[in-house]
Amino acid sequence: MKISVTASIAVKISVAASLATLAGAAVAASNPHRACCAALAADTQLHGKVFAPNSTQYDAQLDTYYSANAAQHAWCMVLPESTTDVQATVKILTKEQCPFGIKAGGHSAWKGSNGIAQGVTVDFGYMNATSYDPETGIVSIQPGARWGSVYEFLNQYDVTVVGARTSVVGVGGFTTGGGYSFHSNSHGFACDMVVNWEIVLADGTIVNANSKKDADLWKAQKGGSGNLGFVTRIDQQTVNGTQLWGGFTSYDLSERDIVFDAYLAFVEATVENSPDQIIVALYYDFTGFSIRSIMTNNQGIANTPAFDVFLSLPNISSTVTSGPESEIIPQFTGPTPLGLYANWFTGMATNTLEALTIIDELHHEYAGKMQAAAPTSNFSTLIEFQPVTNTMVDNSDKRGGNVLGLERVVADGPVLMWLVSLTVDTEENQEIILPIAQEFVAAINQQEQAAGHFIDWVYLNYAWGDEKPYSYYGQANLDLLETVSHKYDPKGVFQKLRQTGFKFS
Numbered sequence: 001m002k003i004s005v006t007a008s009i010a011v012k013i014s015v016a017a018s019l020a021t022l023a024g025a026a027v028a029a030s031n032p033h034r035a036c037c038a039a040l041a042a043d044t045q046l047h048g049k050v051f052a053p054n055s056t057q058y059d060a061q062l063d064t065y066y067s068a069n070a071a072q073h074a075w076c077m078v079l080p081e082s083t084t085d086v087q088a089t090v091k092i093l094t095k096e097q098c099p100f101g102i103k104a105g106g107h108s109a110w111k112g113s114n115g116i117a118q119g120v121t122v123d124f125g126y127m128n129a130t131s132y133d134p135e136t137g138i139v140s141i142q143p144g145a146r147w148g149s150v151y152e153f154l155n156q157y158d159v160t161v162v163g164a165r166t167s168v169v170g171v172g173g174f175t176t177g178g179g180y181s182f183h184s185n186s187h188g189f190a191c192d193m194v195v196n197w198e199i200v201l202a203d204g205t206i207v208n209a210n211s212k213k214d215a216d217l218w219k220a221q222k223g224g225s226g227n228l229g230f231v232t233r234i235d236q237q238t239v240n241g242t243q244l245w246g247g248f249t250s251y252d253l254s255e256r257d258i259v260f261d262a263y264l265a266f267v268e269a270t271v272e273n274s275p276d277q278i279i280v281a282l283y284y285d286f287t288g289f290s291i292r293s294i295m296t297n298n299q300g301i302a303n304t305p306a307f308d309v310f311l312s313l314p315n316i317s318s319t320v321t322s323g324p325e326s327e328i329i330p331q332f333t334g335p336t337p338l339g340l341y342a343n344w345f346t347g348m349a350t351n352t353l354e355a356l357t358i359i360d361e362l363h364h365e366y367a368g369k370m371q372a373a374a375p376t377s378n379f380s381t382l383i384e385f386q387p388v389t390n391t392m393v394d395n396s397d398k399r400g401g402n403v404l405g406l407e408r409v410v411a412d413g414p415v416l417m418w419l420v421s422l423t424v425d426t427e428e429n430q431e432i433i434l435p436i437a438q439e440f441v442a443a444i445n446q447q448e449q450a451a452g453h454f455i456d457w458v459y460l461n462y463a464w465g466d467e468k469p470y471s472y473y474g475q476a477n478l479d480l481l482e483t484v485s486h487k488y489d490p491k492g493v494f495q496k497l498r499q500t501g502f503k504f505s
């Protein structure tokens with residue numbers, strides 16, 4: 001054990017040293033690639049934390065991206081280990097005018113969402129610690145942590161967090177983009193439970209933004225993603241108890257309409273702060289189509305009355321059970337293999353049978369087209385239906401609000417948020433199938449529009465690179481983001497030099 005630790009430090013130092021030798025070279029000034037990486041590697045604070053292509057650490061980080069599309073080969077990677085390291089990094093990026101990307105858990109799928117090819121990737125993978133204060137009930141999480149590790153750590157205190165429904169997802173991207181959880185009816189989005197953000201601004205200053213101090217930044221960061229600074233610590237109010245009831249229940253395809261009706265009625269009947277939530281998922285791969293529900297109760301209570309209709313439907317199989325989130329959520333995670341060609345798209349429609357049916361019928365049509373176009377490829381499509389409810393949005397507002405702009409969206413009641421995910425085995429097959437998936441998504445929006453069911457809102461954490469989520473967040477929220485950006489990042493570093501993720505401007 002000791003030997004391998006020493007060896008890895010030795011490699012770090014030698015890579016850093018080889019980059020540092022470039023620092024004074026005449027070529028550096030004229031070559032931004034070398035100037036940025038050399039300046040980072042030459043910084044005393046960052047010694048052994050800047051990695052060149054083909055180093056062990058660089059290659060290991062490339063293997064942590066969920067989607068092969070996102071795993072871009074940066075000029076070099078910085079792997080900060082502390083807030084001080086992030087301060088040193090941002091000062092150099094700003095001074096040298098280096099284009100950069102921000103990566104936390106690396107679970108955004110599109111090319112350019114987190115890693116960068118023409119620039120420096122700041123990868124929070126080594127800043128993944130969690131600590132808890134039983135006095136205040138506040139958990140402090142570094143952005144590179146994965147939710148599974150947070151749930152496991154909190155078990156000893158009998159508390160949990162409003163976090164992801166999959167254990168492998170990163171805290172940084174999830175929380176700064178919103179964060180839809182099994183607790184969202186009860187408490188809002190993950191960002192709504194954040195009582196304090198520690199943020200390193202473009203000039204290297206550390207700000208602790210909360211409801212009492214720098215409250216404008218606190219609110220804007222709830223949905224602000226990478227637009228405002230590097231988030232280096234997330235202080236979140238915890239939730240009592242760790243128990244979750246839930247699982248996958250599969251139905252025969254012939255039951256589609258009664259499953260859809262049960263979903264719609266469940267959503268309409270959502271009570272304030274309900275612990276119960278539902279997802280309906282449609283799936284296709286070479287074995288055919290399937291349909292299932294994901295019922296959950298975030299207090300660990302089985303078979304609550306809200307699920308009466310679902311529980312009365314004939315099912316093929318079911319995995320529902322109760323246990324701590326740290327054990328139930330890995331079940332939903334499944335294998336989630338890394339390094340496949342994953343692509344996510346999202347949109348919204350009314351909570352109506354016609355809206356669901358349009359998507360299901362288009363799914364059958366387009367999955368068939370994809371299979372016919374690439375008959376030997378191993379790909380899958382996953383459609384998820386999940387609601388945005390009034391109680392979610394009320395809970396956001398009660399906690400100070402965020403910038404998602406959902407108040408307008410739920411003004412007439414709960415709505416359908418749909419997710420289309422396409423996963424393909426090889427780049428060659430993706431080249432054939434992805435354009436068909438894009439036609440599928442366009443067809444959903446066209447048909448929902450024609451039927452009067454289209455709703456103009458896009459969830460950042462599920463969006464494809466061209467979906468412009470911020471254009472739907474509303475003028476007041478965009479004004480807040482703009483004001484906060486001018487105030488805390490007057491040179492616009494996170495608008496201009498940051499080249500990954502979504503921009504509000």
Ligand SMILES: Cc1cc2nc3c(=O)[nH]c(=O)nc-3n(C[C@H](O)[C@H](O)[C@H](O)COP(=O)(O)OP(=O)(O)OC[C@H]3O[C@@H](n4cnc5c(N)ncnc54)[C@H](O)[C@@H]3O)c2cc1C
Pocket residue numbers: 066102103104105106107108109113114124143163164165166169170171172173174175176177178179180181225226227229230231232336461462500501502
């Ligand atoms: C298997 C799977 C399950 C998922 N389940 C859910 C779910 O239950 N609910 C849900 O809402 N979403 C879910 N998502 C979507 C998920 O929220 C997004 O993919 C999210 O971006 C993942 O966070 P990450 O840290 O892994 O992101 P990354 O891909 O590393 O980063 C995404 C973006 O966040 C910004 N960012 C990251 N870290 C920081 C930081 N420290 N400071 C400033 N900006 C930062 C970056 O600019 C980047 O553009 C899921 C995704 C997958 C692949």
Ligand SMILES: *[C@@H]1O[C@H](CO)[C@@H](O)[C@H](O)[C@H]1NC(C)=O
Pocket residue numbers: 053054
């Ligand atoms: C990394 O290694 C690969 C394979 O050995 C090689 O083709 C590539 O040129 C190397 N890249 C750099 C930047 O050294």
Ligand SMILES: *[C@@H]1O[C@H](CO)[C@@H](O)[C@H](O)[C@H]1NC(C)=O
Pocket residue numbers: 125126128129145146149
């Ligand atoms: C944090 O990251 C390191 C390096 O990847 C890893 O070895 C460790 O297990 C991670 N810790 C947690 C709590 O996930």
Ligand SMILES: *[C@@H]1O[C@H](CO)[C@@H](O)[C@H](O)[C@H]1NC(C)=O
Pocket residue numbers: 240
């Ligand atoms: C959570 O548990 C703590 C300690 O048992 C208690 O003081 C607090 O009131 C509980 N909070 C809620 C919201 O139930």
Ligand SMILES: *[C@@H]1O[C@H](CO)[C@@H](O)[C@H](O)[C@H]1NC(C)=O
Pocket residue numbers: 249310311312313314315316317318320
């Ligand atoms: C699934 O069907 C079985 C057999 O009819 C039944 O006992 C069970 O309660 C059902 N489970 C769910 C979650 O619907």
Ligand SMILES: *[C@@H]1O[C@H](CO)[C@@H](O)[C@H](O)[C@H]1NC(C)=O
Pocket residue numbers: 337340378379425
């Ligand atoms: C298809 O890909 C999935 C996911 O990687 C894998 O589990 C499965 O074994 C593959 N099937 C075939 C037939 O190649």
